[in-house]
Amino acid sequence: MRFRALTLAVAAAVAAFAAAPMAAQAQVEIDVNRANVQPLPIAIPAFGGGQVGADISNVIRNNLERSGLFRPLDPGSYIERDLNVAIQPRFGDWKAINAQALVNGQVTVEPGGRLRAQFRLWDVFGEQQLSGFEFTSTPENWRRVAHKISDAIYERLTGEKGYFDTRVVFVAESGGRTNRVKRLAIMDQDGANPEYLTDGSYIVMSPRFSSTSQEITYMSLRPEGSAIWLFNLETGRRESLGQFPGMVYAPRFSPDGSKVAFSVERGGNSDVYVMDLRSRASRRLTADPSIDTSPSFSPDGSRIVFNSDRGGSPQLYVMNVDGTGVRRISFGSGRYTTPVWSPRGDLIAFTKQQGGQFHIGVMGADGSGERILTSSYLDEGPTWAPNGRVLMFSRETPGGAPRLWTVDVTGRISAAAPYPYSASDPAWSPLLN
Secondary structure, eight states, X not given: OOOOOSOOOOEEEEOSSOOOOOOSSOSSOOOTTSSSOOOEEEEOOOOBSTHHHHHHHHHHHHHHHHTTSEEEOOGGGOSOOOOOTTSOOOHHHHHTTTOSEEEEEEEEEOTTSOEEXXXXXXXXXXXXXXXXXXXXXXXXXXXXXXXXXXXXXXXXXXXXXXXXXXXXXXEEEXXXXXXXXXXXXXXXXXXXXXXXXXOSSSEEEEEEEOTTSSEEEEEEEETTEEEXXXXXXXXXXXXXXXXXXXXXXXXXXXXXXXXEEEEEEETTEEEEEEEETTTOOEEEOOOOSSBEEEEEXXXXXXXXXXXXXXXXXXXXXEEETTSOSOEEOOOSSSEEEEEEEOTTSSEEEEEEEETTEEEEEEEETTSOSOXXXXXXXXXXXXXXXXXXXXXXXEEEOTTSOOEEEEEETTSSOEEEOSOOSOEEEEEEOOOOO
16 A cells, blocks of 8 residues: 655745734743643634635644644634735734734645645734744645644744644554454544555554654564564555564664664563664563563663563663663552653653553653653553653543543643544654655
């Protein structure tokens, strides 16, 4: 199966229109580290340019609202209706409805068929332009344009990188518990454009993105055994990492995409291995008579976090990338599994089983400051958005099927992900190019 390239021809440039003078400090911004963040009231009228303009502004509105940091105002409350991207808005009309930020834009299709989208972000009470950009692409990529504009707005108002122009690979599930079908699937982070990458004739587990967003690694389980695969999204090419005695599982790329760490189980004992993808040479990193699994690299590639029951119950451990210097970092009660290092390097997310429930939590890379973000009947398998502020995971209710959920790093903002069907094992891509 050939899959379309993820790297699309989307260019950005500072918009070529005059901007109001910038103040030294913007009056409208969101402090994401504050104890109690109130969503920012923001107005996002339909962009000019017909249906595609309205569609782009609607995607932007939904992206920002789902982040939990913005409160898009009801378009029915707007006083000024006919905005022109080249003219300053009537700030008094927007102050009257308490819009603290305003986004307006224009979409046109140029003679050669290229789609051109301009937008401006305004500080309403400061009466100044905060940002203005122009994006061009092919018309079929209008959603990516909307995601890039969303990222630009998010970054300007929060000081954090956005995460909307991304994709999520996951396991799509269907059928009953005795005849469960698990297919590798991929979608935009907002649930749009879902596609199946495998046919469901075998079980797939633990898909993970490479740092380039062009390649996925995952585990397949067939009657003849398990294998770890690489799948190139641009070419559709698949290749196995080779044969291993025993079951192989839990693969994950190194930050530079040159290696894959994974676990091999033989005779009830599991160890962590790493393979160089150029030479295909593999090295065993752990040799403890226990279950060592779920390796995840630090962003600089120098360390690996994994979980092990060498201390009597599953706990989190960190080691150097060559397997030396192993030390335990989790010491709370409960069972710790599925660790994953934040792209920022400051936190490690994990699944914790305790008190008859499953939790998603985070702790410092040294094990300090453990915090529980979610609790339910079954929450598991966190994955980080590329900005390190949002996690996606799967949640299952008693007698129900797993669904994808998101939670921010404070634990205050949690919601079901837009994908409406049964799914598990999500993995977030880096920002697309």
